[in-house]
Every structure is written in C-alpha cells, then in structure tokens.
Amino acid sequence: xxxxxxxxNVPQRAAEPPVAGGIAASFNAVRRDFGAKRVLDGIDLQIExxxxxxxxxxxxxxxxxxxxxxAGLDQPSGGSITSDGKPLEGLTRIMFQEPRLLPWQRVLxxxxxxxxxxxxxxxxxxxxxxxxxxxxxxxxAGEWPSVLSxxxxxxxxxxRALISGPQILALDEPLGALDALTRIEMQRLVERIWRExxxxxxxxxxxxxxxxxxxxxxxxxxxxxxxxxxDVPLPRPRRRGNADSARLxxxxxxxxxxx
Amino acid sequence: xxxxxxxxxxxxARASRKGTPGAAVLGRFEARIAGxxxxxxxxxxxxxxxxxxxxxxxxxxxxxxVASAGWQVLKSGELIHHxxxxxxxALAGLAxxxxxxxxLGIANGLSxxxxxxxDTTLQMIRNIPHLALIPLVILWFGIEEEAKLFLVALGVFxxxxxxxxxxxRSVDPQLIEMGRAYGMTRWTLFRxxxxxxxxPSIFVGLRFALGIMWLTLIVAETIAxxxxxxxxxxxxxxxxxxxxxVLAIVIYALLGKLADVVTTVLERASxxxxxxxxxxxx
Numbered sequence: 001x002x003x004x005x006x007x008x009n010v011p012q013r014a015a016e017p018p019v020a021g022g023i024a025a026s027f028n029a030v031r032r033d034f035g036a037k038r039v040l041d042g043i044d045l046q047i048e049x050x051x052x053x054x055x056x057x058x059x060x061x062x063x064x065x066x067x068x069x070x071a072g073l074d075q076p077s078g079g080s081i082t083s084d085g086k087p088l089e090g091l092t093r094i095m096f097q098e099p100r101l102l103p104w105q106r107v108l109x110x111x112x113x114x115x116x117x118x119x120x121x122x123x124x125x126x127x128x129x130x131x132x133x134x135x136x137x138x139x140x141a142g143e144w145p146s147v148l149s150x151x152x153x154x155x156x157x158x159x160r161a162l163i164s165g166p167q168i169l170a171l172d173e174p175l176g177a178l179d180a181l182t183r184i185e186m187q188r189l190v191e192r193i194w195r196e197x198x199x200x201x202x203x204x205x206x207x208x209x210x211x212x213x214x215x216x217x218x219x220x221x222x223x224x225x226x227x228x229x230x231d232v233p234l235p236r237p238r239r240r241g242n243a244d245s246a247r248l249x250x251x252x253x254x255x256x257x258x259x
Numbered sequence: 260x261x262x263x264x265x266x267x268x269x270x271x272a273r274a275s276r277k278g279t280p281g282a283a284v285l286g287r288f289e290a291r292i293a294g295x296x297x298x299x300x301x302x303x304x305x306x307x308x309x310x311x312x313x314x315x316x317x318x319x320x321x322x323x324x325v326a327s328a329g330w331q332v333l334k335s336g337e338l339i340h341h342x343x344x345x346x347x348x349a350l351a352g353l354a355x356x357x358x359x360x361x362x363l364g365i366a367n368g369l370s371x372x373x374x375x376x377x378d379t380t381l382q383m384i385r386n387i388p389h390l391a392l393i394p395l396v397i398l399w400f401g402i403e404e405e406a407k408l409f410l411v412a413l414g415v416f417x418x419x420x421x422x423x424x425x426x427x428r429s430v431d432p433q434l435i436e437m438g439r440a441y442g443m444t445r446w447t448l449f450r451x452x453x454x455x456x457x458x459p460s461i462f463v464g465l466r467f468a469l470g471i472m473w474l475t476l477i478v479a480e481t482i483a484x485x486x487x488x489x490x491x492x493x494x495x496x497x498x499x500x501x502x503x504x505v506l507a508i509v510i511y512a513l514l515g516k517l518a519d520v521v522t523t524v525l526e527r528a529s530x531x532x533x534x535x536x537x538x539x540x541x
Contacts, residue, residue, distance in 0.1 A: 073440055090442065100437040104455040104532040113441055113451070146534045160441070 022050040022200035023083045023091060023167040025070065031078035032065050039065050041224035042079070052194055052201045054215035056208055056252065062224045064172055067094070067204045071170045083167075093166035095174045099153035101145040107132070107156055108141040114160040131159040135189060151182035155189070162193065169194075171203040175210065184240075187214055195236070208252050212245045213238055220255060228255050320502040325509065328502035337491070342510070345487040348404070349476050352411025357468060359412070360419030361461070368427025368457070369449075381420065389413045390478055402483035407476060414475040415468035422464025426457030459533065462526050469518040477511060 027045040031038065039062045047053055057063045068074040069081060071094035081088055093114070101110045111128040119127065132138045135155040145153060154174055161169060171190070175183045191214055194201050205211055211218050212232060220228035230252065234244055302322050308314045309321030316324065332338040363381070367374040389410060400406035430453050438448045480489030488507055495503035530536045 071440060073436065094440050096433070096437065098433060100433050102434060102451065102455070104458075104530075105451070106532075113438075113443075116442065117444070117447075144532050146532070 021167070021198050024049045025081065025083050025088060025168060025200065025202075027066075027069075027079070027081055029079035030066075030069060030076045030081060032062070032069065032074070033077045039224055040069075040076075043221075043224075043226060045219065045226065047200060047202065050198045050200055052191075052203070052214060052216045054203045054205060054211035054218045055221060056205060056211050056218060056256070057221035057227075058256065059206070061221045063204045063221045066221065067170050067172050067202060070168070070202060088168070091167040092170055093161040093164060093168075094170040094172060095154075095157055095161045097173045097176055099145070099150075099157040101153055101156055101160075103145055105145075106141070107137065107143050107145060107148070110145060110156055111159045111163055114163040116164060127163055128159075131163040132156070134162070134193060135159045149182075151178050151186060154178065154186060158186075158190070158193075162197070165197075166199055168200045168202065171201065171205075173205055176206070183210075190214070191236070208249050208256070209240070209245070211252070212248050213240060218248075218252060220252060222256075228252065317499070317501055320505060325502050325505045328500070329506045332491075332503065332506070341486060341488050341491045345476060345480065345489070348407045348480075348487065349411060349472050352408050352476070353415050353468065353472050355408065356412030356414065356416040357419045357465075360416040360464075360468075361423050364420045364423025364461075364464075365427060365457075368424045369453070374424075381417075385417050385421075390475065393479065393482060397483055402485065406483060407479045407487075410479050411472055411475045414471040418467035418471060419461070419464045422460045422467070423457060426460030426464075427453055429460065430456035455532075458529060462522065462530070465525075466519070466522050469522060470515065473511065473514055473518070 025047045027043045030040055030043040032040040043066065055063045055066060065074065069076055070088070071092045072089065073094065083091070101107075102113065105113075108125065108128050111131050112124050114131075115124055115127060129138055129141060132141055135158050137152060137155055137159070140148065140152065140156075145156065148156065157174070175186050178186060187210060190201075203211070203214060212234075215232055218228070218230045218232060219226055220230070230248070232248060234248075238245065305314070305319075306322045309316070309319070309324075314321070320328075329338070363377065367378060392410065392413070396406045396409055400409065434452050434456065435448065438452045443451065476487070477489045480487040481493055484490040488510060492504050492507035495501075495507070527536055
C-alpha cells in the first residue's frame with residue numbers, strides 16, 4: 001500500500017472519469033426495529049435515477065438509519081430496497097459524518113481505498129490523482145491526513161467515495177462539522193460533481209437551508225414515517241437567500257417544529 | 260490524540276523561538292546529549308570519591324578500574340563470548356514468546372470465540388510471577404539452554420499478548436465500518452486498518468517485553484548457567500573480582516538503553532503517520 005509517490009503534475013488524462021449516470025432506488029414498506037423500538041415504520045419511497053434527494057428530520061427520527069439501509073451497512077427488519085426490481089448491491093457509496101480517513105496512509109492511498117481490487121498498479125494512482133484533482137486537492141496527494149483541515153479531509157473522503165463511479169451516493173450529514181464558509185464551498189463542490197456525473201444522490205441533513213440549496217426533492221421523516229414529500233422546483237445554479245427558497249425553508253421548518 | 264498533537268506543536272514552537280540556525284543546531288545537540296549528563300556526573304563523582312579513598316576498592320572499585328577490567332576481558336575475548344551467548348538467548352526467547360503472544364493477541368482481538376476460551380486461562384497464568392517457576396524449570400530442563408529460552412519466552416509473552424489484544428480491540432470501529440462499506444476483504448481490512456491501528460499499542464508491549472527479557476535472562480543466568488553475562492558476574496564473585504561484577508551491572512544498564520533505542524527507531528520508522536512522530540519540516 002505504500003504507493004511510491006509520483007510527481008504531482010502528471011497529466012490526468014488516462015484515468016477515465018467513471019461515467020455513472022445513476023440508478024433509481026425504491027424503498028418498499030421498509031421497517032427497521034432495534035429491539036422493541038421501531039425506528040422506521042413502513043417507508044415507501046421511489047427515488048428516480050439521477051435525482052438529488054434530501055432527507056431531513058429531527059435527531060433520532062430514523063433518517064440516518066434509512067441511509068445506512070440504502071448503503072447496505074444495515075439490513076431492514078421488513079420490506080425491501082431495490083433498484084428496478086433488483087437488489088442494490090455494491091452500487092452505493094456512503095460518505096460519513098466524519099472523514100474516516102486512514103491516518104496511517106497518505107492522501108493518495110486513502111483515495112485508492114475506494115477503488116475495487118481489480119484496478120491495479122499505475123491505474124490506481126492515476127485514477128486516485130484524477131479524483132483528487134476533481135475535488136481540488138491533487139497537490140496534497142503526498143500528505144498525511146493529519147495535516148489537512150476538516151474541509152480538506154472531507155474533500156478527500158468525497159474523492160474516495162466518487163472514485164469507483166458509484167450509481168448512488170449516500171451522504172450522511174458529511175458537512176455537519178464544517179464551518180459555515182467551508183460548508184457552502186463543499187455544497188457547491190458536491191453539486192458541481194453531481195451535475196457532471198449524474199449519480200443519484202441521497203443527502204441526510206438536519207440543515208433545512210442546505211436541503212433547499214441542493215436537492216430536487218426533500219423528504220421529511222418524523223417518527224419513522226415520511227411526513228412530507230416536497231419537490232424543489234428552483235432553477236440551478238441556485239442563489240442563497242432568495243424569496244422562493246426562503247418560503248420553502250419556512251414551510252419545512254414549520255412542519256418540523258410544529259408537529 | 261489532541262493532547263499529543265498539542266505537545267508536538269508546543270515542541271516546534273519552542274524550537275523555532277531559538278532563532279538563528281547556529282543556535283538551533285546547538286539546541287538539537289543539547290537535546291541529544293542531555294540524557295547522558297546525569298550518568299556522566301555520577302561517574303565523575305564516583306571516580307573522585309574512589310581516588311580520595313572514600314570508597315574502598317573491594318567494595319566499589321573506581322570507574323577507571325572497572326574500565327580497565329573491561330578492557331582486559333574484552334581483549335581476552337571472554338566478554339564478547341558471554342555477551343554473544345546472552346544476546347542469542349535473549350533474542351531467541353523474544354522471538355518465540357513474542358510471536359506466540361502476538362498471534363494469540365491478534366486472534367483473541369479479532370475473534371470472540373477464541374477469546375472466550377483462552378483469555379481466562381491466560382489471565383490466570385499471567386498472575387504467576389514467571390521467575391517463581393525457576394525451581395520447576397531446573398527440574399525439567401536442568402541448566403541447559405531450554406531453561407533460559409522457556410523463561411524468557413514466558414516473560415515476554417504477556418506484555419506482547421496483552422498490548423496486542425488491547426491494540427486490536429481499540430481500533431476505531433468507525434474505520435472498520437468504513438472499510439466494510441468500501442468493500443474491503445477480511446485480509447485487506449486486517450492489513451490496512453486493524454494492524455496499523457494496533458501498532459502503537461503493540462510497540463508499548465514490545466518496550467515492556469524488552470525490559471522483562473533482560474531481567475529474566477539475568478536472573479536465570481545468575482542461578483543456573485554455564486555461560487552468559489550473569490554467569491561471568493557470578494564467577495567473578497567467587498574470585499572476589501568486584502570490578503568484573505560492577506562491569507556486568509554497567510553493561511546491563513547499557514543493554515537496557517540499547518533496547519530502548521532500537522524500539523524508538525522501529526517506532527519512528529513504522530509510525531511515521533502519527534502526529535507525535537512527525538518531524539516538522541523547514
């Protein structure tokens with residue numbers, strides 16, 4: 001794994017950006033129990049291919065559990081999660097709240113973690129460098145993760161999630177711990193890459209304005225059920241703080257706090 | 260971690276405050292030799308006290324006398340022979356006991372099944388002072404090589420076992436989950452996540468083990484051996500050669516320091532990623 005670190009001004013041509021396109025996903029009467037507690041109670045949700053969907057809700061409403069089921073980190077107690085009738089296996093990549101980089105591997109090797117083992121040798125480095133370039137960190141390939149800032153670490157984690165060309169990207173509040181400015185930068189980065197590659201994106205967040213800024217559609221989960229399913233018909237690129245998004249935010253917040 | 264990072268940063272701040280490059284070099288030199296200041300002072304005081312006749316040579320010979328006795332046994336080849344024998348025994352015991360401890364620590368760290376069956380037994384054996392087995396070991400093996408090997412292996416086994424086990428079990432579960440979510444096979448997960456994560460703790464075990472290794476060997480050689488450093492010291496005692504006895508004790512101290520230096524070098528090489536081992540550039 002100790003990849004010999006190559007000079008960083010290597011042309012990034014050979015590493016083909018994996019074309020994804022995204023697939024649909026559907027939750028069919030999905031339940032999840034932890035002991036006697038029912039965390040998800042009959043979730044029916046159709047996510048269209050290439051859609052950017054945000055899931056909001058209070059802490060403990062089950063939104064992270066939903067995402068973990070989608071990513072295959074957990075199994076439903078009842079119901080199923082499919083894509084065009086077939087099970088979803090290995091097509092989803094998850095990005096966590098924390099960067100979860102391996103501290104003992106350099107940035108480049110950390111990105112290579114996202115590659116399937118079939119990709120070998122030089123190809124690995126080239127694709128990892130291309131993925132790093134995509135998040136604007138190609139010049140940090142040789143660093144240890146410990147010297148990066150929080151936002152940079154999350155960008156490396158994003159490169160790691162994207163390098164295999166996932167069909168679905170599951171984001172578990174990955175921007176929650178960042179400061180406000182870095183957060184907006186990261187939102188723009190995620191949006192840009194999503195528009196270039198067109199994978200289906202499911203973002204779990206507690207930040208309603210983030211959901212309104214990014215998503216095509218917002219799902220509000222309350223007490224294990226879908227309480228609100230809302231399209232966000234705002235044109236892109238979106239400007240923050242305009243009247244339409246403020247109105248939508250207000251609507252969702254009212255529903256979140258009111259119930 | 261944050262504490263370690265903070266102390267590392269503290270260290271750089273202090274070093275950079277020195278200013279000119281000349282002062283920085285001097286500062287590094289001072290940092291390197293500072294540890295030897297007290298031993299050197301002790302030697303000087305000891306020599307002076309011997310010279311003025313305060314210390315009788317048949318109680319504690321002067322450092323110069325010890326050094327010349329050391330030179331004699333070095334020239335005759337006797338010292339090299341005994342040191343080689345002792346070192347071979349120590350390393351053989353470390354290799355045997357250390358690898359059993361490492362393998363069992365990894366196994367019990369990864370599998371609840373083997374831990375359930377073996378941990379209780381190991382914890383019971385651990386609480387027997389292994390040197391208490393010397394009479395039994397002499398009955399079993401006499402004073403042959405097996406006796407020393409057995410005792411050293413038993414002594415180093417536990418620190419390595421316990422710290423490997425602890426290291427494996429305290430690897431960040433979030434990283435393991437990440438590895439699983441990213442499709443790592445069991446072997447890759449072990450090689451890239453579990454083992455590197457456990458390494459700092461394994462090194463702590465190695466440090467303890469090296470100390471116990473010399474302790475055990477010296478005791479075993481003092482009681483039952485026909486060669487080795489401690490045997491040399493015991494023979495010298497019979498002929499009232501106090502200088503050789505003191506020489507042996509000084510060598511033990513130096514060997515202890517040597518073991519520590521070797522571990523530090525290994526640590527630096529394999530824990531380069533760790534913030535507390537990162538040298539600041541520029």
